[in-house]
Amino acid sequence: SSRHDKRTRLATPALHKIRNFPTCAATPARSLLVPRSPSSPRSGSLGTKTMLGRTLREVSAALKHGQITPTELCQKCLSLIKKTKFLNAYITVSEEVALKQAEESEKRYKKGHSLGDLDGIPIAVKDNFSTSGIETTCASNMLKGYVPPYNATVVQKLLDQGALLIGKTNLDEFAMGSGSTDGVFGPVKNPWSYSKQYKEKRKQKHQAENEDSNWVITGGSSGGSAAAVSAFTCFAALGSDTGGSTRNPAAHCGLVGLKPSYGLVSRHGLIPLVNSMDVPGILTRCVDDAAIVLGVLAGHDPKDSTTIQDPIKPFILPNLTNVSKLCIGIPKEYLAPELSSEVRSLWSKAADLFESQGARVIEVSLPHTSYSIVCYHVLCTSEVASNMARFDGLEYGHRCDIDVSTEAMYAATRREGFNDVVRGRILSGNFFLLKENYENYFVKAQKVRRLIANDFMNVFNSGVDVLLTPTTLSEAVPYMEFIKEDNRTRSAQDDIFTQAVNMAGLPAVNVPMALSSQGLPIGLQFIGRAFCDQQLLTVAKWFEKQVQFPVIQLQELTDDYSSIFENEKLASSCIIRNQNNFMLYSVHSLITSELVDSIETLIIT
Amino acid sequence: MLVLVCPQVLNRRCVEAAVMTGLALNCRINKRSLFDRKHYFYADLPAGYQITQQRVPIAVDGSLAYSVCVGAKQSGVITKTVKIKQIQLEQDSGKSLHDDLRAQTLIDLNRAGVGLLEVVLEPDMSCGEEAAAAVRELQLILQALGTSQANMAEGQLRVDANISVHHPGEPLGVRTEVKNLNSAKFLAKAIDYEIQRQINELMNGGEVLNETRSFDYKLGLQRFMPEPNLPPLLLYDSASLPASADPQQVINIDRIREQLPELPSVTREKLIQQYGMLPEHSFALLNEVGLLEFFQNVIKETRAEPRMVTSWVLNTFLGSLKQRNLAVSESPITPSALAELLDLLDGKAISSAAARQVFEELWQSEGKTPAQIVSEKQLELMQDREALEQLCRATLEAHPHTVMDVKKGNPRAVNKLIGLARKATLNRADPRLIKEILEKQLSS
Secondary structure: OOHHHHHHHHHHHHHHHHHHHHHHHHHOOOOOOOOOOOOOOOOOOHHHHHOOOOOOHHHHHHHHHOOOOHHHHHHHHHHHHOOOOOHOOOEEEEHHHHHHHHHHHHHHHOOOOOOOOOOOOEEEEEOOOOEEOOOOOOOOHHHHOOOOOOOOHHHHHHOOOOOEEEEEEOHHHHHOOOOOOOOOOOOOOHHHOHHHHHHHHHHOOOOOOOOOHHOEOOOOHHHHHHHHHHHHOOOOOEEOOOOOHHOOOHHHHHOEEEOOOOEEEEOOOOOOOOOOOEEEEEOOOHHHHHHHHHHEEEOEEEOOOOOOOOOOOOOOOOOOOOOOOOOOEEEEEOOOOOOOOHHHHHHHHHHHHHHHOOEEEEEEEOOHHHHHHHHHHHHHHHHHHHHHHHOOOOOOOOOOOOOHHHHHHHHHHHHHHHHHHHHHHHHHHHHHHHHHHHHHHHHHHHHHHHHHHHHHHHHHHHHOOOOEOOOOOOOOOEEHHOOOHHHHHHHHHHHOOOOHHHHHOEEEEEEEEEEEOOOOEEEEEEEEEOHHHHHHHHHHHHHHHHHOOOOOOOOOHHHHHHHHHOOOEEEEEEEOOOOOHHHOOOEEEEOOHHHHHHHHHHHHH | OOOOOOOOOHHHHHHHHHHHHHHOOOOOEEEEOOOOEEEOOOOEEEEEEEEEEEOOOOEEEEEEEEEEEOOOOOEEEEEEEEEEEEEEEEEOOOOOEOOOOOEEEEEOOOOOOOOEEEEEEOOOOOOHHHHHHHHHHHHHHHHHOOOOOOOOOOOOOOOOEEEOOOOOOOOOOOEEEEEEOHHHHHHHHHHHHHHHHHHHHHHOOOOOOOOOHHHHHHHHEEEEEEEEOOEEEEEEEEEEOOOOOOOOOEEEHHHEEEEEEEOHHHHHHHHHHHHHOOOOHHHHHHOOOOOHHHHHHHHOOOOOHOOOOHHHHHHOOOOOHHHHHHHHHHHHHHHHHHHHHHHHHHHOOOOHHHHHHHHHHHHHOOOHHHHHHHHOOOOOOOOOHHHHHHHHHHHHHHHHHHHHHHOOOOOHHHHHHHHHHHHHHOOOOHHHHHHHHHHHHOOO
16 A cells, blocks of 8 residues: 555664664664574574574464474573572472473474464463462462462463463562562562663663672562563563552563453462452563463453453454554553652653554543552451461461460461561451451441542543553662662552552553663553453553563573574564663654654564 | 362352242342451361351341140140341351360361351240240251251251340340250250359349350451452342343342242141141151151051041151151151051951051061061951850850959949950950940840
């Protein structure tokens, strides 16, 4: 068509424009979307080496075409897990299980009937999902050594698709935290701490610093899953999201972090934090990957009464070419005073981007936002107190040696089994549930929760399709900085933009947008209508395509990474991988429609 | 270590049983009911809380009609009604076994999580006997519905009794609770004992303390919260049932109502109407598992009068079972055998004494029919009047002293002669006929 032609013509100059930004060291534009020919030699390790950075669909195609075998892929991931052990992303690496699954997958591929897009693909699972025969600890002394006899429904669904369960990832104890710093197995380190991007910025600013103390947190509580995906040790990971536990580490680790609608994905086998808010989350390197995994996980589970009965269609995301029919809401209450100027500026640029592409971008109000975090605190701790009641030393998990009385045994067991954070939440939750406090706290919080949910409903009923907000106040902070405040303070700060969504049961996704001046990822959050996950992801995919978030540069960490990036692209939808953050460097040159057009055109080409 | 399973889902059969029980107890079924968690520090529930229905239970505002026997020989029957506050669905807890000697508690979790129906009665009963009768009726209803086998000794039906005393016209007194009563008989005893104890306490100037003070203390620590894993339970009737609803996913109250079996009160009324039975007999027939069915099978096969069948089933048959500690289902005597025996008796082929003898024989000689036993033992009734007259005359001649007594006006002497004459017939004569012949011979 003529429109197509016009775009093609625009392509080259626009590309130059990106390249010519002052400090921008551009990625060499390589041949993109060139399918590897099935006949190309797969000899040596070239095939395996270049696989890890691919999208799910690409690696799945490579498996189908025999360019790599599931076993090779699995071994490659396992080797990378070993080399990045210092990240502390994994609590358990299920090497044997994964290799055995890979072997079976290989047989299927040889016979020509793979089970689907995930067959033979290594996936990690947060260590609060029950996994049959594999220890499930919740990063707590209480559950150390606990080996479930069954798989969580989401785990089973992944395995039924042939996915390889490569390991169980680290988290804050019982998923209570926003740093992945408060688990019994120690903190998770953000792979971006070791990226070229971060190190260079760091060197410029703090030359005398000891590199070892510079590492930044992943965010949490699904930090292990985020680090695992971010460091290319697996293709996707399950997190859980109660108040932001998937989106927060996704934002800090430069990943797509999806919290599906409450009720879309089964919680059966997810060791509960807050039943009425918990949702299995999905961490991937691009939106399409998240959609594929969601398609596998979504649907009614007879073992979870809170899952919807409606049949689920696969989540196939169209390539939006036109956003002019979209209405994007910008909730004014999310302009928190603590919001870093960088995040604020990116948020505003993102809004401008939509507007410049013809979308209607309007300011909206969610008037009860300021009560949200307190309300969340009451409801969360109350359910925590309830859910943790089962860990009394008798039925599950750890039991202390004290046996002078049942009460003494309970007390000592729980003191030894839980960390301060968990015990603190249990204590406050039980306080809120006391008969004399119930009305004043729990019931009131429930009413506020309803008001918060109504706020969202009103906005969506007024014609807004998707809300655009920050995911976090700022980029990830160094661990030494993070632990200066206690877990409760940190959670209150870090969940500020994310937990209201959980109380309303809505789908939300973090999409990484750009790097901060520190060289660390910043993501934005899109919030959709309940059960309109597909629409939400479609918008997220469009945005992802526009912003061209840079690939993490880990070459210095181990040689393996050089091969990942060499001759490699990372997401089919992200054609240009600009190592630098063009958005930040183009402060005065807003993304023009011309530029955006050019990016799209490249994709069409 | 147990398996961590969360969340849990509702068992459809439990909901159906609750609806059925609610309907049988004249309750209003809540089309929307809610589940709550009740937390307490006791290790008899693996989750650390019990799922129950504290706020909105599945059924409310019902009634249970029951009857108590009155009169000197407990022959009269009065029907009373106790209001039902609510019926709620719960999870059963585990069973704690306290070993005081070793100072340890063992917990049997086998029944933990099993569906439990709690029926809450209003304080409408005034003595142990009434409570026992009400519980007994409830038990029969649950058994008829198939909701529960309701065996108290096995804990399938458990009763907690709250007891208080007060003067007429005054508000209810301070109550105490007696828990874990495992038979209706003990329930009645415990209640009456507690009533007397409270009265004595108050008469002596004391006061009734809430005996389960620890229970009150526990109440303070009991914390409730809506159960987040179970959405509100929605029930439908034929009018409100959405057309698109998957029958596997919804429960139609009207369908359950249609499927309600006959309740014991209706069965008893039918017995009274159909067979002219005394009310207390209708109770007795229903009180023993399987006895009604046995009775009905006998009635079907015999020509004997229902009154006679009732008497034989309730007195002779049930008495023999009790003596041998057997259940109806364990009886070696089949309904057909008893029917045949009653036919022989009804047709005057044998005397009732002979019938009882045959009945006893039936316990010993399985497989033999009553007719076979009658013929083997030569128990047929002597119908030959001449032969009987001869025997009677011989009896009179052999016992002149007794005859003298009769003539002196001693009425017991006649009975003695009747007995002697019957003995001479080897119990094969109708005693009324013997009496008639003897009286005739004595007066001639």
